[in-house]
Amino acid sequence: MTAARWVRPAAWVAGLIPLILLVAGAFTGGLGADPIEYVTLRTGFATLLMLMVTLAVSPVRKWTGWNWLASTRRTFGLCAFFYVCLHFLTYMVDQEFSPAIILEDIAKRPYVTAGFTAFVLLVPLALTSTKASIRRLGKRWQKLHRLVYLAAGLGVLHFIWLVKSDLRDPLIFAAVFVVLMALRVRTWMAGRGKKARPPAAPRRAAMES
């Protein structure tokens, strides 16, 4: 199926809005008194936002029948990866690229362990996001990309574990994540009831959730 040609560029623009806001902030002094902390927070927030949007594409598509949404999922997923890279880079700048400090953080601070693991999990997903990879991996692509659920869950934990006392935003993300997962469980359980059907071609299977 061919999506309208505007969908993917529009998705890229939407996905890069957080970046545009950050860059604009940098030029207008809107990054505040501690720019590194501000950029770290905003890129982390953008990562979680994009992950949730990515996870929402398939349920929304099923619910609305808007199949043109299908081509946005990879875009938003890659945007999430872009922001997590920025987030990790900013964190490393904050720690002055000191391996000792960073390794200690990853080993000893649970919220960093969770965040770093989530980042690592997203790397193979970004690397195998191309059509060629989908073709090459076949059914394994589907299984590999289920790691996004674990990555998103770890990302939410990372946020919950780092706030001092205001759990409002982290818990909102947690609630959204739980709902998106619940919808998938429902779809999966419904699918099991129809196991008699022949398996779909690998490419289309990858496009479904």
Place this chain on the structure above:
Amino acid sequence: MIIKKPEIPSSEITPEATYLSRRQFFGASAAALAGAAVPALAACDTANGAGKTAALDTMDAGPQRDELTPLDDVTSYNNFYEYGTDKEDPARTAPGLLKTRPWTVVVDGLCDRPGRYGFDEFVRGTRQVDRTYRLRCVEAWSMVIPWSGIPLRDVIARARPRAGARFVEFTTLLDPQQMPGQRRSVLAWPYVEGLRMDEAMHPLALLATGLYGRPMPAQNGAPIRLVVPWKYGFKSIKSIVRIRFTDTQPRTSWNLSAPREYGFYANVNPEVDHPRWTQARERRIGEWRRRPTLMFNGYPEVASLYSGMDLRRNY
């Protein structure tokens, strides 16, 4: 390093003779500074243990310079959860909502001269001092701020605490109309903090009424707040309405919120990490590189208050 020139009127810069005599008054407590000409230089001296009198026109060129944090940053980057939990929230909302006059401070508890004071009454009859202090937040960022105010010990002496008064408890205004953040229970309101009596009587403890030569901005805890520079910033309670002398250790807000993370003492200590992050390094606002955190935030003159105490257990 980003070096921004703070604008200090020359009237704020204390003549050298007065500056030196104040340093003599405090002896080893070289944190008593006046004016911005040598911001926190004496505190640098203290950190190095040098104790030498510094000339007014030279800055110590060592790696740990303490430059004043620009006024813009001091007044726009605040943890004041009564006005929201984002750093920019208090500057946005507090000035329009916080009514600093009339202001009442109640002094009560185990003392012989309790009282209800209006703001002017409260500060009248005490010494006005200018103190430039480092302020170190538990989140591992810090600033250098030129405060003005009245020494806490003068206020305590005036109240004549009784022998059984082992602690001083402070309370912030409770008014969700003026402080919309109090409508959410991110912390138990009103905000409460406390000091051991000897900590409260230490010359460094300041009841600040202004900064950078102007009255305390709303977002910084107008009209009167505590500054305890050797402790994490959450001990420096803002917008104080009550000072109570008590024989039991006060139940402080952050300790109630997360007892394993925020203790009563909360002395700045690079060797005792927060359970979730390290306290060994801090970001000085305005600088790009982090710097090592100093024991007692670089005020070793308070160490004698804690001799023999296990500061890991009494965090």
